[in-house]
Amino acid sequence: MKVLKLYMMMLIVGMCCSCDEYLEVKNYGQVLPETDEDYATLINNQLSAIDKGTAGAANMLGSFAWIIELECYSDNLNTSLMTSNALSYIYVGTNVNSAQYRFMNYYSLIKDYNIIIDNLKERDTELGKKILATAYAMRGVMYFNLMRECCEAYEKDRATEIMGVPNVEHFDIEAKPGRGNIQELVNFIVRDLETAIQMNQTDEQYRFTADVARAYLARTYFWAQDWKNAIKMAKEVLDKYPLVEGDEYKEMIQSPQGKLGDMLFRTFITGSLTAYNRNLKNVKTRPVNMSLINLFPEKERDIRYTTFFDSKYFSTKGIRVCVRAAEMCLILAESYAHLSDTDNALIYLNLLRSKRIADYVPYTVATLPTVNESDVIKTDATGAKLTPLMSAVLNERRKEMFMEGDRWFELKRNGSPEFWVGYNFVKYTTEKYLYTFPLRKADLIANENxxxxxGYENL
Structure with a gap:
C-alpha cells in the first residue's frame, strides 16, 4: 500500500512537470529504493548536476545564466548602454513568465529529499548517515531559496502575516497544503539545517557538509532578522574559514572551476567550460553601472577594482555560485550594526577591507562616508533610514558580492525599492511586487489552497 501511495504521489507530481520530467518521475516511482546505495543514487544524481553546473539542482542553486539574469535585474549592470541584445533581460518584468516555473522545479527536487528522509531504513550505517544528513541539508537550502524568491521580504512585525510556501515534508496524496506564513517557513528551514548540523556530515564528496549547513543557517537567521543567532552561526564559520587575500583571493575569484580559498561550497566543479565562456562573453555586452564603480575610491589599491572591471568598465569577474567567508564577515558586520554594537560592526567591516585594499585606512565612526541620497536603497532591512555605518556595510557587500547573484536579493531585503531603467526610449520600472516571483497558474488550479x-492575480 505504501508503495502504491508513493507511486501515485509521484505520478501526480509528474503531471505538474514537463513531459520529460513526468516520464522520469513515473519510471522512478515504479521501483522504490531499497538499500542505502539506492538512496545514495538519488542524492548523487543531484550532486552530479551541481558539480556540472548546468541542470537540475544546479539551476535552482544558480546556473551561470541565472546569476547573470539576477545581476541584470539589479542595479549592478547598465541596461541603457548595452551594446547588443545577447542578454535579453531588460529588467525583471521581462522574464516573469519563466520565473514562475522555479516554484514547481524546487518541489521536484524536494520530492527526492522527502523520499529519503521518510523511507531510508539503513540510517545507522556510515553511508546512511551521510545520505540522510545531506537530504536534510539540501531540503533546508532549497526551502531557503524558495523563501527568497517566492515570498515577500521578511518583516519582523508582519512575520505571521506574510505568506510562506507549503512546508511539504511527507508525501500525502490527499493533502493540498496551503502556504502558511513566513515565520513557519523560517522555523522549518532552521529545523532542517540544525538537524543536518547535528548529524555532522563532513565528507566533502557529499558537498553539503555540516559547515555548509551552518553557513546557510547563518543566511536564514540573517534573512529573518535574528541578528544574534546570525552572529553566532556566521562567527563559527568565519573562525574556521578565515578570509584569504592577495593572489589567493584573486585566484579564488577568477578560477572558472574548483572550490578554492575560503569557499565552503561551489557549483560547477567539473563541467564543460563552453557554456561558462559563452556567458562570460555575453556579460561584456552590458557595462557596469557607475554607481558601483564609484564605490571604489581607492581604485587600483583595491584588488577588486582591478580584478572585476576592464578599462571600459565591463565585468571581468568570474561567474560563480558559492558560499564563502566574506559573506559571513559581512553578515557579522551588519548584524552587529542592527544591534547598535558599532565597535564590533566596524571590526568586521574593517577586517574585510583590510584583506582587499592595500594600505587601507580603517573606518571609524567619524570617518565613515556620508549616505549617498541617490542610492537605490533608502532604508535598511528593518525599514529604518540608512545610517553612515549601515550604508558602508551595504556598499561593501555590493562590491564584494558583485556577479554572484547577491545584489538582487539585497535590494529585496532592504526595502524592495522601486527603480527604473531606460532602453530604446522605453522606461521599465521594477515595482515592489516584482521582487517576489509568481506561482504558476497550473499549480494554483491543481491546488485551490x-x-x-x-501583483500577479491576473497573470
Missing part, C-alpha cells in the same frame, strides 16, 4: 503572490 495555494494563493498567488500579490
Amino acid at each position: 495555494l494563493v498567488q503572490n500579490p
Whole structure:
C-alpha cells in the first residue's frame, strides 16, 4: 500500500512537470529504493548536476545564466548602454513568465529529499548517515531559496502575516497544503539545517557538509532578522574559514572551476567550460553601472577594482555560485550594526577591507562616508533610514558580492525599492511586487489552497 501511495504521489507530481520530467518521475516511482546505495543514487544524481553546473539542482542553486539574469535585474549592470541584445533581460518584468516555473522545479527536487528522509531504513550505517544528513541539508537550502524568491521580504512585525510556501515534508496524496506564513517557513528551514548540523556530515564528496549547513543557517537567521543567532552561526564559520587575500583571493575569484580559498561550497566543479565562456562573453555586452564603480575610491589599491572591471568598465569577474567567508564577515558586520554594537560592526567591516585594499585606512565612526541620497536603497532591512555605518556595510557587500547573484536579493531585503531603467526610449520600472516571483497558474488550479503572490492575480 505504501508503495502504491508513493507511486501515485509521484505520478501526480509528474503531471505538474514537463513531459520529460513526468516520464522520469513515473519510471522512478515504479521501483522504490531499497538499500542505502539506492538512496545514495538519488542524492548523487543531484550532486552530479551541481558539480556540472548546468541542470537540475544546479539551476535552482544558480546556473551561470541565472546569476547573470539576477545581476541584470539589479542595479549592478547598465541596461541603457548595452551594446547588443545577447542578454535579453531588460529588467525583471521581462522574464516573469519563466520565473514562475522555479516554484514547481524546487518541489521536484524536494520530492527526492522527502523520499529519503521518510523511507531510508539503513540510517545507522556510515553511508546512511551521510545520505540522510545531506537530504536534510539540501531540503533546508532549497526551502531557503524558495523563501527568497517566492515570498515577500521578511518583516519582523508582519512575520505571521506574510505568506510562506507549503512546508511539504511527507508525501500525502490527499493533502493540498496551503502556504502558511513566513515565520513557519523560517522555523522549518532552521529545523532542517540544525538537524543536518547535528548529524555532522563532513565528507566533502557529499558537498553539503555540516559547515555548509551552518553557513546557510547563518543566511536564514540573517534573512529573518535574528541578528544574534546570525552572529553566532556566521562567527563559527568565519573562525574556521578565515578570509584569504592577495593572489589567493584573486585566484579564488577568477578560477572558472574548483572550490578554492575560503569557499565552503561551489557549483560547477567539473563541467564543460563552453557554456561558462559563452556567458562570460555575453556579460561584456552590458557595462557596469557607475554607481558601483564609484564605490571604489581607492581604485587600483583595491584588488577588486582591478580584478572585476576592464578599462571600459565591463565585468571581468568570474561567474560563480558559492558560499564563502566574506559573506559571513559581512553578515557579522551588519548584524552587529542592527544591534547598535558599532565597535564590533566596524571590526568586521574593517577586517574585510583590510584583506582587499592595500594600505587601507580603517573606518571609524567619524570617518565613515556620508549616505549617498541617490542610492537605490533608502532604508535598511528593518525599514529604518540608512545610517553612515549601515550604508558602508551595504556598499561593501555590493562590491564584494558583485556577479554572484547577491545584489538582487539585497535590494529585496532592504526595502524592495522601486527603480527604473531606460532602453530604446522605453522606461521599465521594477515595482515592489516584482521582487517576489509568481506561482504558476497550473499549480494554483491543481491546488485551490495555494494563493498567488500579490501583483500577479491576473497573470
